[in-house]
Amino acid sequence: MAAPSGRLASMPTRTGAQIIWECLVHEGVHTVFGYPGGAILPAYDAMLDYPVRHVLVRHEQGATHMADGFARAGGGVGVAVATSGPGATNMVTGIATAMMDSSPIVCITGQVPGKLIGYDAFQETDITGITLPITKHSYLVTRVDDIMPAMKEAFHLAISGRPGPVLVDITKDAQQASTDWRWDPSPVKLRGYRPNRPVTREALLKAAELIRRSQRPVILAGQGVIQGGATTQLLALAERIDAPIAMTLLGLGGVPASHPLNLGMMGMHGEAWVNHAIQEADLLLAFGMRFDDRVTGNTKTYAPHARKIHVDIDPSEINKNVVCDAAIVGDLRETLVDLVEVLEPADHAPWVSYIDSMKGDAAVRDIQALPDTGHLYAAHVINDIWRITGGNAVVVTDVGQHQMWEAQYYHHESPRTLITSGGLGTMGFAVPAAIGAKIARPDAEVWAIVGDGGFQMTQAELTTAAQEGVKINIAIINNGYLGMVRQWQEFFYERRYAATPLRSPDFVKLADAHGLEGLRVEKRSEVLGAVERARAAEGTVLIDFRVEQEDSVYPMVPAGADLDAMIRRPEPTVLAETGADPT
Amino acid sequence: MHHTLVALVEDKPGVLNRVASLFRRRNFNIESLTVGRTAEPGVSRMTIVIDSDQASAERVTAYLYKLVNVLQVEDLGLVPAVARDLALVKVAVAGHDRAALLRVVDETRAHIVDSGEQTMTLEITGEPPHVDAVISRLEPLGIIEMVRTGQVAMRRGDTALSAAQAS
Numbered sequence A: 001m002a003a004p005s006g007r008l009a010s011m012p013t014r015t016g017a018q019i020i021w022e023c024l025v026h027e028g029v030h031t032v033f034g035y036p037g038g039a040i041l042p043a044y045d046a047m048l049d050y051p052v053r054h055v056l057v058r059h060e061q062g063a064t065h066m067a068d069g070f071a072r073a074g075g076g077v078g079v080a081v082a083t084s085g086p087g088a089t090n091m092v093t094g095i096a097t098a099m100m101d102s103s104p105i106v107c108i109t110g111q112v113p114g115k116l117i118g119y120d121a122f123q124e125t126d127i128t129g130i131t132l133p134i135t136k137h138s139y140l141v142t143r144v145d146d147i148m149p150a151m152k153e154a155f156h157l158a159i160s161g162r163p164g165p166v167l168v169d170i171t172k173d174a175q176q177a178s179t180d181w182r183w184d185p186s187p188v189k190l191r192g193y194r195p196n197r198p199v200t201r202e203a204l205l206k207a208a209e210l211i212r213r214s215q216r217p218v219i220l221a222g223q224g225v226i227q228g229g230a231t232t233q234l235l236a237l238a239e240r241i242d243a244p245i246a247m248t249l250l251g252l253g254g255v256p257a258s259h260p261l262n263l264g265m266m267g268m269h270g271e272a273w274v275n276h277a278i279q280e281a282d283l284l285l286a287f288g289m290r291f292d293d294r295v296t297g298n299t300k301t302y303a304p305h306a307r308k309i310h311v312d313i314d315p316s317e318i319n320k321n322v323v324c325d326a327a328i329v330g331d332l333r334e335t336l337v338d339l340v341e342v343l344e345p346a347d348h349a350p351w352v353s354y355i356d357s358m359k360g361d362a363a364v365r366d367i368q369a370l371p372d373t374g375h376l377y378a379a380h381v382i383n384d385i386w387r388i389t390g391g392n393a394v395v396v397t398d399v400g401q402h403q404m405w406e407a408q409y410y411h412h413e414s415p416r417t418l419i420t421s422g423g424l425g426t427m428g429f430a431v432p433a434a435i436g437a438k439i440a441r442p443d444a445e446v447w448a449i450v451g452d453g454g455f456q457m458t459q460a461e462l463t464t465a466a467q468e469g470v471k472i473n474i475a476i477i478n479n480g481y482l483g484m485v486r487q488w489q490e491f492f493y494e495r496r497y498a499a500t501p502l503r504s505p506d507f508v509k510l511a512d513a514h515g516l517e518g519l520r521v522e523k524r525s526e527v528l529g530a531v532e533r534a535r536a537a538e539g540t541v542l543i544d545f546r547v548e549q550e551d552s553v554y555p556m557v558p559a560g561a562d563l564d565a566m567i568r569r570p571e572p573t574v575l576a577e578t579g580a581d582p583t
Numbered sequence B: 001m002h003h004t005l006v007a008l009v010e011d012k013p014g015v016l017n018r019v020a021s022l023f024r025r026r027n028f029n030i031e032s033l034t035v036g037r038t039a040e041p042g043v044s045r046m047t048i049v050i051d052s053d054q055a056s057a058e059r060v061t062a063y064l065y066k067l068v069n070v071l072q073v074e075d076l077g078l079v080p081a082v083a084r085d086l087a088l089v090k091v092a093v094a095g096h097d098r099a100a101l102l103r104v105v106d107e108t109r110a111h112i113v114d115s116g117e118q119t120m121t122l123e124i125t126g127e128p129p130h131v132d133a134v135i136s137r138l139e140p141l142g143i144i145e146m147v148r149t150g151q152v153a154m155r156r157g158d159t160a161l162s163a164a165q166a167s
């Protein structure tokens, strides 16, 4: 504003609407996911002049999940655009999903003209107010000159430190106003924002001392390992101190499943040996995870013999759910490098082989070990997809039983190959997030593994995939139930199946109605052919897998129970005979 | 246990809402919250009193730091501090012993800031327990209306809390 007149004269004039796209282009954005409407119309009009692809969604929730899937698959920031009022409120679920899983998205919403704010104007909603607790930060921009700073800060905040969603709400008149404008390349400075604290030597040495004294260590790896790009460094530490690695749901892929020190997933549906190992450990090294109640069970009896070291980029996670003995706040990769440097190699062969010995018991009950009785189990389907894709596909799941089976039977080898709504558990996530993931990584093979219930929550985005020509593979694990809820009813509500039996449309016809290929699979022997066919097809293919209706996810730690108090899969002989789980 | 947290925040629209929303969302009870200017332009100071244990106070401090507009946070429960609360109390004077009221005023260093035909308005300033004590002595005389500012506080000694410390 106080610029010398000579500089001003050389600055081009831009409308606020244009500045939005200028900023997006400068931030490296090539695709946005959105839906137009009155208050964002100036921005949509300007869009046609910028080299940005717009994916027209069928519901703004879809736009936020696509942006989220895009961000998680590609490692950048995803962008969603909507109009004021209902457009903005439709984003709420997707924003909350991104917040809970620390996913970097920027949501741009139109707002009614500034002079109408507060007067209940047509399609006015206080979206910054509504989303205040579910955003990392938000902006209400009412002046054209404030658009660039807000956009720059939004991208910086979304991706730095612990990532998260940022909302930028821009009034229609700010979009319409013009100003002399030029991109400001200087880095964002925010006085009160400290995304990366330097790790103190003292904290590091204290952690190292605890590690040296441990005989039974277990590493707990969360999504922070993936977001912090720390896979190699984590493996280096694990190998140096000979510590097995357990992963959270969002941590899967953070270390290769085939690595000898990998134990698998911990928690409510974690493998039995993993939870037992945690309960018997004398040291837990938690890296980029937050001791969610789904991984700890009862915190009072959680890992009772273990000292705990917690490393996280977010200081508010320290001592939140579980009190730790040593804490390191800061960048995970650097911390791991420093730890490897100060630590001597260790050998915990007896401990590692003891954990190994516990696997045998579980393998006996593994559904994979059963002879083919003709019954199709979700586990078979997912395991087959894993084998056929060599563990290298990007798998996006929905929420429910199929999500847990995916985590158990698809063995991820690399980071960002499992995309799932962990913290919020948002049904309807898979199909839109898979579209976003495919656009972020066009060369990747993308599979959406989704329940019959969750698919129907956002199935309208199938149309988006068709219109945009985005090729994803959709595996509907069709059990005729809201399966995970049915499972809880079976275990804890005397099998009273209130509102969980689910009637679905003919999914094959639905695919057909979109000009997409649809397949139905009812026998295990048909899985391979269908999966291969989907992979080979050019367009999106939907496979309706008709699986066993009343199967349950095992093991299961009931909510709030001790981590090693697991409900185990019943004896396989009975299972094979009846095809269903006896209780 | 009471904790007095001081937060230096950027003076921007919606900041009070962000702070208040944080306490609600994280299930903490605010006993009092005051906001005012500081000596530094663009920086406001909030004094927030909560009833919580030490671990929870530490959690709140960490959450406050997560707010982008929060510059500095200090828990004055952990350091020697002066604290002040101010109350205005309108007390009935008609129909009872005016001398009793004046005695309370005299003994407690309260100030008479206004007097009407039926009432007298007192200003009481001091450490919060002092203000509590004066109010409980006034109660039997008949309190008609009362307002308290909520506590403000500052660390004792030469150390100052400044937004410039924020790195």
Ligand SMILES: Cc1ncc(C[n+]2csc(CCOP(=O)(O)OP(=O)(O)O)c2C)c(N)n1
Pocket: A398, A399, A400, A401, A402, A403, A425, A426, A427, A428, A450, A451, A452, A453, A454, A455, A477, A479, A481, A482, A483, A484, A485
């Ligand atoms: C939006 C939303 N509503 C409700 C739930 C509760 N919920 C969790 S799992 C589940 C059942 C999911 O059924 P389906 O999609 O068929 O998957 P399945 O468990 O059968 O594999 C429900 C209703 C949820 N997680 N998200």
Ligand SMILES: [Mg+2]
Pocket: A400, A451, A452, A453, A477, A478, A479, A480, A481, A482, A483
């Ligand atoms: Mg189902």
